[in-house]
Amino acid sequence: MAGLTFEKSLERLEEIVEELENSDLDIDKSLKVFEEGVKLSRLCAKKLDEAEKKIELLIKGEKGEFITELFSPPKTEDD
């Protein structure tokens, strides 16, 4: 499940909620699917926080290698 992208997880979560709302699954299936849904919702929430805030400038070195350095955006109003 960890390999699922955020999109896929969210999609599947929506699917599961629909299933539970509309179809008449038996209890065992319902609980299984519910469990999956809970896992997915946790995963999605977690993924939202996973990325680290970083703003970098991409510079090409002399040999064509990539160098990154921190970027501070222009503060002034003029264009």
Place this chain on the structure above:
Amino acid sequence: MNNYSIPHIEEISDNPERQVYTVTEITRAIKFSFETEFPQVWIEGEISNLRIPSSGHMYLTIKDEKSQIKVVMFRSGKSQLKFEPKDGDQVIVKGKITVYEPRGEYQIVIDYMEPKGIGALQLAFQQLKEKLSKEGLFDEELKKGLPLLPQKIGIITSPTGAAIRDILNIIDRRFPNVHILIAPVKVQGEGAAQEIAAAVKDLNKIKGVDAVIVGRGGGSIEDLWAFNEEVVARAIFESEVSVISAVGHEIDFTISDFVADLRAPTPSAAAELVVRDKNNLLENIVALNKRLLRNIRGILSESKIQLENLVSRKVLQDPLTPIHEKQQRLDEVTLRMERAIKNFLQTQKEKTRANKKHLFLLNPLNKIKQNKVLLREVEKKINSQMNFTLNMSRNTLNAAMKRLDSVSPLSVLKRGYAVCRTYPEGKVLKDSRKVSIGEFVKVQLSKGKLLCNIKGRENEKQTKV
């Protein structure tokens, strides 16, 4: 034409009844005349004295070698401009002549302006657009989608300028924790197109980049031209990472806009497109979670109710009772059966016994035995009867004998009595008178006899009756 005729000067001095207009009246007449005559004109010239006060309306003069005319473009019209006019620009404008009465000036109010000499660029634009479109660079099916949650966002733009600042602000507002990689480029002038194309290729090489914004702020068609160049278009087309093109203002359309996976009208709009609002996403997840819980609770409580209903049914509350009842019935039936069998066996046994007996009885030997027994019994009976009878007779005889005996003279004799008999006659003598003294009598004793001579007699006194 006009309703007013301006009187000739001579006529004024001669005519006592001259038509004298107020300034307003005459100005109005001129205004009417001009506006009807020139409701729409196209004028070409050079811009000078261009100024835009805080109202946003644009005031300028267009001139040529000999003349000039005041121009005003109101803010609404100006916002449609594809470029920023400046002093010295050769332009073609379209508008209507008006008279600004307070100053008695005529002017042209324009709603359209284009730089003169735009023709060449426009043509190049059209031609490239057609060529690339034919090759399929603009095809909708080839456009990629954007990731819902981009891990690394590449931004190709000028590192200075409002565009990058706006983009960063908006991304920060919507989804602060995201990794942004900025590829700084020239966004106009010599070599800009090559830098932009190279940046697109570079960002494709970096692992994890899943969305790229390429763009810049507003400008003239010449300013934006880099984004119309073929090299940029091809680089964007070949990009495996999704590309958002965000060049200039809403009204600016460049080739990169057509070939990109998504066009944003402005760089700020691109920022809104590239990241979702994190709070919205979170709210969405929370809402889904709530529904999930509510649904499962619903299903569980439904099942619980079903279960409770079933459990409360008598058959589950008291499951043993029917079993006990059945057991009891079983026992009863078993008992009855046993009894029946016993009885049956008994009857059979008895029947058998009876039959045996019967058979036994029918057995001739038995019959014989039986008869023998019977016989014996009868014999016995006879015997006993006989004996009885005999005994009876014997008894009777004995009794008789005893009586006889008792009356037997012998027994009398035994008692000591004697029988006297006359001698020789032998007649029993009962009376003493029957003899006389000196006669003889024979006396029989119990044992022996005596011959006796009577020596004396005693007669019994007789009573006279």
